[in-house]
Amino acid sequence: MSRLDLDALRRAAKPGLVALPAIGLAAGLIAHFAGAGDAASVIWTLVTLPVLAALVVEIVTSLRRGETGLDIVAALSMSAALIFGEHLAAAVVALMYAGGQHLEDFAARRARREMTDLLARVPRTAMRHRNGGLEEVPLDDIVPGDRLMIRRGDVAPVDGTVAEGTALLDESALTGESLPMRRAAGEPVMSGSTNAGDAFDLSATHRAAESTYAGIVRLVEQAQRSRAPMARMADRYAMGFLALTLLIAGVAWSTSGDPIRAVAVLVVATPCPLILAVPVALVAGLSRAAGLGVLIKGARVLERMGEVRSIVIDKTGTLTDGRPRIAETTVVGGLTVDEALRLAASLDQASKHPIAQAIVREARDRGLVLATPQGVAETSGEGVAGQVDGRAVIVGGRAFVTGRLGIAFGDGAPAAENGAVTVALAVDGRLAAEFVLTDTLREGTGALLAALRRFGVERLVLATGDRRAVAATVTAGLDFDDVRAELTPDQKVLAVVAERKSGPVMMIGDGVNDAPALAASDVGVAMGARGTAASAEAADVVLLVDRLDRILPGMQIARRARVIALQSVLAGIGLSLAGMVAAALGHITPVQGALLQEAIDVAVILNALRALRIAPAVPAGQETPGHAAKAA
Known part of the structure; x- marks a missing residue:
């Protein structure tokens, strides 16, 4: 049986392992107060043994993987309680241990909330246009160029562009921005975005496995499998804590002659917050950061x-x-600024060069209606020539355009100066305009x-x-x-x-x-x-999200999550050690020790989950509705 099968089996058995000692503990208490003390002891023993057996299997499996931990203390405490007649304490420890495992699972699921939400949103199929109709197809069947219908509420299954019209997209699960974003025809759509408006058609540009969201899912799965140095350090210190626990228990027994004190010490140390706190706090930090993009x-x-x-x-x-914008336009002859931009952008639709796309974007932002270019010939990295509305148009670097026109270019100034890029436009054989583009900070x-x-x-x-x-x-x-x-x-x-x-x-x-x-x-x-x-x-x-300022909240969450993990460990271990000393001195019974340790574990886990509520600061002047919503 594989490790995954064993993990699934253990998860399925956990509810029963919690219910059995809970029912048995109640039944034993009823029998005890009814005067049937021997029957109560038998009941408590019978409900403890299945939990102890499952725990022993867990320990053996871990040892085979080369892992050790404080599950050994739990097994020792239950065994010692049964051997020395503390049957009620054994049942309480069994219930607390099984319940603690459930609590740990709950905390881990809660800590992974934002990342799990990302995984849960992965679409399985898509609606593809084919032969005048629609067909539902698996994501693996989608190829670049396919036209997909994205209905209201659908998650975009692949990266693509809006085929026509306008799309209203909710990207909050990916970027943390709470406000929907509008995308016009030809603009990109990130896979994983949710359609918050009317249905629109998406032109696929990538296969599903190569799309943004698929990459995000792989990264999330990788993050969930990871273990931090602090978590591995906690494992090493856990063995030291185990040795210290056994030492205190042994000293308590040898100096007092009362084995029950040793049992109480073992019970107080079961389980240990050192193991629980670190992964919960760090995974909660990962989830909180994911929620901010x-x-x-x-x-x-x-x-x-x-x-x-x-x-x-x-x-x-x-x-x-990274998106150059037109900072200045100089026209020559009878063209207006808008007409010069329209002609240049119409031709540049045929080019994928970033500067060409910047000119197209600028024209669309100004509401200009672009024509379809004809007879396009592009010289890579230099410029484009073609026909727009029956007129001969050339767009590109100064040297490229003037060279095509057969005229000398001024003083031969470079195409870029002090971060600016100059693009020339020629229409019908004459220099018509120049655009100066800058990549703004x-x-x-x-x-x-x-x-x-x-x-x-x-x-x-x-x-x-x-x-x-x-x-x-x-x-x-x-x-x-x-x-x-x-x-x-x-x-x-x-x-x-x-x-x-x-x-x-x-x-x-x-x-x-x-x-x-x-x-x-x-x-x-x-x-x-x-x-x-x-x-x-x-x-x-x-x-x-395309915002450099998100790096600071990410670093703040990272540091705060680590502090919370350390706080949880130090507080939990400190309280556990104090309880163990009190038990060694005879001030705490095994039953009281079990209840005390469970209270410590609950407090530690709740403290670790505070990492989900970290509200990182935002540099002045950079607040957005998305930041405000997340902070709230």
Whole structure:
């Protein structure tokens, strides 16, 4: 039988293991107060033995896997109670142990709430247009180019674009933003988004297994399987606690000559909050971060996030918006600004270049009606030529356009200067307009960097492949300790390694060229909303919402969750040790010890679950309705 089968069997048996000692305990108390003391002892023994047997099987299974823990204390306490005639205490311990397992499962499920919700929303089928009708097909049958109907309330099964009209999408489960987002025809739709408006058609751009949501699901499953260094440390300390428990029990018995004191000591130590508190608090932190659109790949990463001392940040698409916008338009001849933009955008619809798409987006934002281009010829990375409404149109870099026109271009200025990109437009053989596009700094970046300083980050470094003049212009007035420009991917890795002298390093990026540096850092953070699959795969943390400011709440949650875990451990162990000493001195009976320990365990787990209610601060001026809703 596989480990998964054994786990399923144990989960199915747990309700019975709780009900049996509960019923037996009540029946034994009735018999006891009715004067049938011997019958009560028999009943209590009979309901304890199944729990003890299940516990022994659990211990043997764990030992075969090379794992040890405080389940041994529970087995010893029940066995000792039965051997020395403390049948009521044995039944109470059996009930408390079985109930504690249920409590631990509940706490773990509660802690994983946000991540479990993500997994539960995975669609299984989709409605596909075919031969003039609709057919329901499995997700694996969907291929790029398929046209899918997304009904109200449906979850988008694959990445795609709105085929026509407007879509109203609820992305809160992915990004934490509470307000629905509108997407016009041609705009992207992230898989996992819920249709909050009327039905619309989605044009698939990826297979289901390659889509954003499928990647998120894989990351969530990976996070749920992970174990943190603190959790492994707790396991090691648990064995020390076991040895200390046996020592105190042995001393109590040998000095008093009363074995019941040793039984009481064992009972008080069963089970131990050291084991329960750490995973519950850390998983709760993972879940809380996921609810804000910060997907952390496991408890180990969560711990390291709170210890970061240096942050290396990429520029394009990370520090900046990554979506160039037209800052200035100069027209030549009789064209208006809107007509020049309409002609350029109409032709640029045929190009996937980011600058071309920025011009198209600008035209659509202004409400311009675009024509369908004809006879398009694109020179990769330079420009596009074709026909728009019967007119010959050329769009591209200055050198490309003037070269096509056969005219000299001014002083030969470069196509980009100080972070700006100049795009020329020619119509019917004449230079008609120039557009200056800039990639703007993300709003609130200065406030975010200041907040990171207050949080304890000692070094802030910009690492970019862009030219030094561009990097200097973008970072003017920002609190960076160092600006490194014209870096290759290998040099970005070296920049990350060089920062380790200050402590754990976080790298934030979004492109393929950032993937090696993300993998080399202690904590790699990918801008997953529009970042590449390579960067998301290499990163330890994925920001599902396209907001750099989410990194600070993620770090705050990580640090606070770790503090809560430590608080729970220290308080729980301290109370347990005090109870054990009291039991060794004869002040606590075995039954009282069992009740006391259960109260300690409940308090510890409830404290660990406080990580679900962590309300991270937001830099001034960056509050959003989504932040407010989550904080509430």
